[in-house]
Amino acid sequence: MRIRIVGAGVMGRGIAQWAVTAGHTVELADARRESVDDAVLFVRTMLERAAEKGRMSAEAAEAAVGRLVPVDSPAAPGDDVELVVEAVLEDLDVKTALFRQLEEVLPASTVFATNTSSLPVTRIAAGLEDPSRLAGLHFFNPVPLMKVAEVIPGALTRPGLPEKLAEMVRAGGHAAVVVADTPGFLINHAGRGLVTEALALLEECVGDPAGIDRIARDVLGLRMGPFELMDLTGLDVTATVIDTIWEGFRYSDRLRASYLTPNRVAAGLHGRKTGRGFHTYGSAAPAAEPEPAPAGNAARPVHVPGDSADAAALRDALTASGATPAPLTGDALVLVPVWGTSVAAAVAELGLPAARTLGVDPLSLGTSRRVLSVTPAADPEAARDARAVLAGGGHRVTPVRDTAGSVAQRLLASIVSVASSIAERGIAAPADIDTAVTAGLGYPTGPLAWGERVGARRMLDLQRALHATTADPRYRPTRWLTERAQLGLPLTEPGTDPAAH
Numbered sequence: 001m002r003i004r005i006v007g008a009g010v011m012g013r014g015i016a017q018w019a020v021t022a023g024h025t026v027e028l029a030d031a032r033r034e035s036v037d038d039a040v041l042f043v044r045t046m047l048e049r050a051a052e053k054g055r056m057s058a059e060a061a062e063a064a065v066g067r068l069v070p071v072d073s074p075a076a077p078g079d080d081v082e083l084v085v086e087a088v089l090e091d092l093d094v095k096t097a098l099f100r101q102l103e104e105v106l107p108a109s110t111v112f113a114t115n116t117s118s119l120p121v122t123r124i125a126a127g128l129e130d131p132s133r134l135a136g137l138h139f140f141n142p143v144p145l146m147k148v149a150e151v152i153p154g155a156l157t158r159p160g161l162p163e164k165l166a167e168m169v170r171a172g173g174h175a176a177v178v179v180a181d182t183p184g185f186l187i188n189h190a191g192r193g194l195v196t197e198a199l200a201l202l203e204e205c206v207g208d209p210a211g212i213d214r215i216a217r218d219v220l221g222l223r224m225g226p227f228e229l230m231d232l233t234g235l236d237v238t239a240t241v242i243d244t245i246w247e248g249f250r251y252s253d254r255l256r257a258s259y260l261t262p263n264r265v266a267a268g269l270h271g272r273k274t275g276r277g278f279h280t281y282g283s284a285a286p287a288a289e290p291e292p293a294p295a296g297n298a299a300r301p302v303h304v305p306g307d308s309a310d311a312a313a314l315r316d317a318l319t320a321s322g323a324t325p326a327p328l329t330g331d332a333l334v335l336v337p338v339w340g341t342s343v344a345a346a347v348a349e350l351g352l353p354a355a356r357t358l359g360v361d362p363l364s365l366g367t368s369r370r371v372l373s374v375t376p377a378a379d380p381e382a383a384r385d386a387r388a389v390l391a392g393g394g395h396r397v398t399p400v401r402d403t404a405g406s407v408a409q410r411l412l413a414s415i416v417s418v419a420s421s422i423a424e425r426g427i428a429a430p431a432d433i434d435t436a437v438t439a440g441l442g443y444p445t446g447p448l449a450w451g452e453r454v455g456a457r458r459m460l461d462l463q464r465a466l467h468a469t470t471a472d473p474r475y476r477p478t479r480w481l482t483e484r485a486q487l488g489l490p491l492t493e494p495g496t497d498p499a500a501h
Helices: 010-021 033-052 058-066 092-105 121-125 161-171 192-203 208-219 226-233 235-248 261-266 309-320 344-349 381-391 405-425 429-442 447-454 456-470 479-487
Strands: 002-006 023-030 068-070 083-086 112-113 132-139 147-151 175-178 332-339 355-362 369-374 397-403
Touching: 002 010, 010 023, 010 033, 010 132, 010 161, 023 033, 033 058, 033 068, 058 068, 058 447, 068 235, 083 092, 083 235, 092 121, 112 161, 132 161, 161 175, 161 208, 175 429, 192 226, 192 235, 192 405, 208 226, 208 369, 208 397, 208 405, 226 235, 261 429, 309 332, 309 369, 332 344, 332 381, 344 355, 344 397, 355 381, 369 381, 369 405, 381 397, 397 405, 405 429, 405 447, 405 456, 429 447, 447 456, 456 479
Parallel strands: 002 023, 002 083, 023 068, 083 112, 112 132, 147 175, 332 355, 369 397
Antiparallel strands: 132 147, 355 369
């Protein structure tokens, strides 16, 4: 296939490298010819480096470079151009004007694709004489390594075109998912589950960025914590995406933006690129310090009330770590597992001694890090001792302020809830949601499969408890989760489509 890529910046050159490696002939164009020359040199360097590292042969690299053809003008005539991929400034007027130019010089059979990450594909296509020839084709940076692309049909995109683009992407070694033309498309939308909830936890002073990041990595298994991720992406970029998607879905509570971000963006606390974000980088960064060792009494007896499965699991975990079980009477610590509720609620419901009652997140059992919930009424000595007890067996412990569901549960509930909402709205198929999020966001598993692993009924119990405890509509369970828990259907299955019968 002969493809013209318009835009020789970071995304354009990345798409060009992917396309020539996949065997396509690529015309590379930009409004600035020197940008094209720079991009050609970049692609050559990347392919030569790949050959040096043994990822491809020197002959294959040279052949790929030979398929990259510089073009003097984005609107140059080209009777044999089959596909145009636009990767220019993220501006509706700029993109529309470009495609109008291309309509005048390229055959009617040439397919147009926009690499927009945030603009509605339908609005870009609306400026064309033939809007049926345009679809979204959204790659992620760096394109050769982020092996997924979103294919987005506009409202008037002709039938069959999205699947042809998806087949081309798959033939080039990337996963391709077909996504509805909605704010944030799929991957950026799904990513709001983690970061918006992390910001909500920070708003409520449940934990600090470092502590929340540690829990996200060690308990949930994420490669990066949410605040590390926002620092890497740039808070200025992340905040814009959060606001755009929230506004696009008419201020959905589930996607609610944080009041924390505008001031941080205005202050230049954007993350790695400015040296300071939620963490500090560069020469100003403090030397990495190990987490402080627990200073409390690790031999203090512990009582775990209740006969739930979570209580039994906590008793077993404590016993395996060398803790001493004890009755409620006396001076024993009282550790309660909380699922969607708070330690404070358990104290009130069970009549537990507030000064020596603390909580443990069941999700953290069986991981390298245990999460300790501390209420305002907890005796400081009891909190220190509880941390020492939980550290038995070589575990690390992160104390957090008591909140319904604790940190890991709230992050996971939000991740699964946002993905369930995407499935419920028909934005993408369940399998595509999990494929795209795993490849695009680096989660250890897809969000729907993750919820299924925990259990649909247990996830529903968690979200109902969060909703009831907080009265916050952001935790209202989705219909997708509720129905599947009630019917015994997997979260990953689309179920019966009534329109097909």
